[in-house]
Amino acid sequence: MDEKQRVIIDQAIAIADESGIEAVSMRAVGQRLGLSPMAIYPYLRSKGALLDGMVERMLGELLAAAPGTGDWQDRLRAVSAAVRTLARRHPGAYPLIVARPGATAESRRLDDLISEILLAAGVPAAEVPRLERLLSTLLLGFANSEVNGRFGAGPPDGDWDSEFAADLDDEIRLIEQIIARSGAA
């Protein structure tokens, strides 16, 4: 039942990564499962629901690799690394995360994780939501630009890891300033 839904979504992601997102059709997914396209509908009630399911599955994958330990700077770096690993594992499907509306269940869990790290760091509660949106936009958006080519070829073989590490270090310093400022007030 739910197991069937999972396997359908898996195949849709596989098609997207192998042949591009435009190759994901109800017909193609059905064929891959040896089923007629209509066999999908009891499990995912529309193509939109299938695409949302793909996003949820990928975010679940991301959260499963979520870092529970270390200081807050390391935890932030680990979330960032997990996002970038996800984008590379799913070059075809990843852009859906940024393309689809999705204030979904798993996306809220990601927001909660980042918020929790910021709170643990000592960011004043009033500033947490804003900084969380800034960070998640940057994390998700940078990986998207990398995977969809908005940055061009860039460094030897498109390895943006060290560049983004520097970006994240800057953001960490920014957060530290905000913490210091609030302590001084």
Place this chain on the structure above:
Amino acid sequence: MDEKQRVIIDQAIAIADESGIEAVSMRAVGQRLGLSPMAIYPYLRSKGALLDGMVERMLGELLAAAPGTGDWQDRLRAVSAAVRTLARRHPGAYPLIVARPGATAESRRLDDLISEILLAAGVPAAEVPRLERLLSTLLLGFANSEVNGRFGAGPPDGDWDSEFAADLDDEIRLIEQIIARSGAA
């Protein structure tokens, strides 16, 4: 000739903003112009070219509103305001900017504009490309999240202006630090 291309792209953007991006089809655009769908092909050789044309046109609109005066902080704020205005004027078409690969001509012009502002600010040339990518990801991505609902309802009637102004002030402080650090070295 090129004028016809312009009018085709205009109608495609209008359809996207009125009825959503999925309503943009060669057939719908043709109908809107009182032409058969095939009349488009001599001017835009595929649907992909049409979508890219929409992106180029929107970025052109953005650059036409580009700020030439003021100190660098104000110029950055003006670019940010222009991006956010663009996203609101084109709620249906704007997400294409972030969705499509596009290391295009106009997107390079936007990168150049931001780079130029950073250079004028006194950012060391070696750091400019990285900061440019950080800023453009943030500017374009935040507006996208706002327009596609990734942030949820948010503040009264989705007015994210003051939140993003605070974000940008943070980024400006960050840039000032980088400048100061390089001056000290």
Place this chain on the structure above:
DNA sequence: ACCTGAACACCGTTCAAGT
């Protein structure tokens, strides 16, 4: 309970043809 086939109203695109 789970699946299918036929059908409907769409797509993008090619190609030969019309003026």
Place this chain on the structure above:
DNA sequence: ACCTGAACACCGTTCAAGT
């Protein structure tokens, strides 16, 4: 030079039907 109609190989989705 500019446009069209018919056709091809696709879409997502509904619905009645099969086991």
